[in-house]
Amino acid sequence: MPIEILALAATGALLLTLTLIQGTRNVLVLGLPTAAGNQHDIAPWNGANDRLNRAIRNLIEAIAIFAPIALTVQVLNLGNDTSALGAEIFLIARVVHALVYIAGIPWVRTLAWFAGVAGIVMVASALIV
Template identity: 75%
Template sequence: MITEIQMLAGAGGLLLALTLIQGTRNVILLGLPVAAGNQHDIAPWSGWNDRLNRAIRNLIEAIAIFAPIMLAVHGLGLNNDVSALGAQIFLVSRIVHAVIYTLGVPWIRTLAWFTGIIGIVMVGAPLFT
């Protein structure tokens, strides 16, 4: 399998894992009846719970940028060593970002986010050469 596709699948797996953590947290803290309901009347999340929710939203945004660029490169047969490395950098940085964001470490979180952007640019570079 092509590295870029594997990294996209890995990003999807990370999103699934974070969502399962989020859902489990909801059941534990809210109880199954509330967690299974519409959750309109619950208090806003705070602390690591809020950061987890924001890390998940941020990952969704990153995948929404990464996926079409990676699929264009793959579909056009422009994959190369740089795009493969960029995809790997993207996935590793997103794992670090999710963990650090949930733990609440601001500057490292920003560095991980920026590193992910560099990975996306590397993946998309073959489209412009």
């Protein structure tokens, strides 16, 4: 399997994992009836709980950018060493980003975000022929 597609699948697995953690947290903290409801009348999350929610939203945004680029590179069979390395950098950066975002480590989070963007650019460079 091409590394660009493997990185995309692994990023999806990361999103699924974080979402399962979020859902489990909701049930444990709010109780099943509230967690299963619309959650309109709950207090805003704070601390690590809020950062988890924001890390998930940020990851969704990153996947929305990375996925079409990685898929296009593969459909057009343009993958190369740079795009493969970029996909690896993207995946590692997104794992680090999620962990340090939830932990509340701001500067490392920002560096991981920039590394993820650099990985996307590296994958996209395969499209510039």
